[in-house]
Amino acid sequence: GQNxxxxxxxxxxxxxxxxxxxxxxxxxxxxxxxxxxxxxEAPTFLSYNVLDGLEEKGRFSSFLSRSKGYSYxxxxxxxxxxxxxxxxxxxxxxxxxxxxxxxxxxxxP
Amino acid sequence: xxxxxxxxxxxxxxAGRRMTLRCTQDMRHNAMYWYRQDLGLGLRxxxxxxxxxxxGKGEVPDGYSVxxxxxxxxxxxxxxxxxxxxxxxxxxxxxxxxxxxxQFFGPGTRLTVL
Numbered sequence: 001g002q003n004x005x006x007x008x009x010x011x012x013x014x015x016x017x018x019x020x021x022x023x024x025x026x027x028x029x030x031x032x033x034x035x036x037x038x039x040x041e042a043p044t045f046l047s048y049n050v051l052d053g054l055e056e057k058g059r060f061s062s063f064l065s066r067s068k069g070y071s072y073x074x075x076x077x078x079x080x081x082x083x084x085x086x087x088x089x090x091x092x093x094x095x096x097x098x099x100x101x102x103x104x105x106x107x108x109p
Numbered sequence: 110x111x112x113x114x115x116x117x118x119x120x121x122x123x124a125g126r127r128m129t130l131r132c133t134q135d136m137r138h139n140a141m142y143w144y145r146q147d148l149g150l151g152l153r154x155x156x157x158x159x160x161x162x163x164x165g166k167g168e169v170p171d172g173y174s175v176x177x178x179x180x181x182x183x184x185x186x187x188x189x190x191x192x193x194x195x196x197x198x199x200x201x202x203x204x205x206x207x208x209x210x211x212q213f214f215g216p217g218t219r220l221t222v223l
Contacts, residue, residue, distance in 0.1 A: 102151065
């Protein structure tokens with residue numbers, strides 16, 4: 001079966017750095033996405049990785065290792081507004097997204 | 110309209126009733142999707158459409174039907190609602206049926222079936 005695993009919840013301090021991990025087992029791989037979802041709102045796109053390595057976008061970076069079936073999202077200089085759920089999703093061989101359950105990130109002052 | 114809209118925002122429905130959730134996008138995206146999101150679970154694909162006139166079944170299609178008469182609209186119908194269909198429903202669209210284009214999501218419909 002297809003499976004995306006990520007921690008259920010993480011807590012971090014304002015101004016700090018946090019790494020959210022995602023491991024996947026899917027039938028085929030056509031890219032990995034990270035989305036942010038604030039409570040009661042729709043998911044919004046953060047990043048996309050299809051090749052191994054690090055993609056940096058301002059305070060957010062995403063890393064992919066296809067051989068290990070592993071990705072992480074790195075958030076630097078955390079702000080209170082970063083409190084949200086972070087969803088990992090993999091595009092499989094049918095080009096459909098398989099979603100993880102999401103990691104709820106709690107930022108404390 | 111800017112992006113994707115969904116209607117209604119929320120709905121309480123008696124079991125056995127028929128209900129259509131509406132979704133409209135103005136981005137001229139070819140592909141559209143319906144997901145349900147339940148606590149503790151990832152988004153699960155109900156149905157999708159890669160282009161107007163075609164539809165396909167996702168992971169959890171039972172009890173739901175869709176149509177895609179044109180590029181902009183992708184309604185989701187529950188023929189006879191059951192309590193297990195209580196969920197938050199998101200419509201999404203993307204520029205391509207394949208490839209890496211990200212999906213854009215509507216604001217969601219919160220449906221309660223009693």
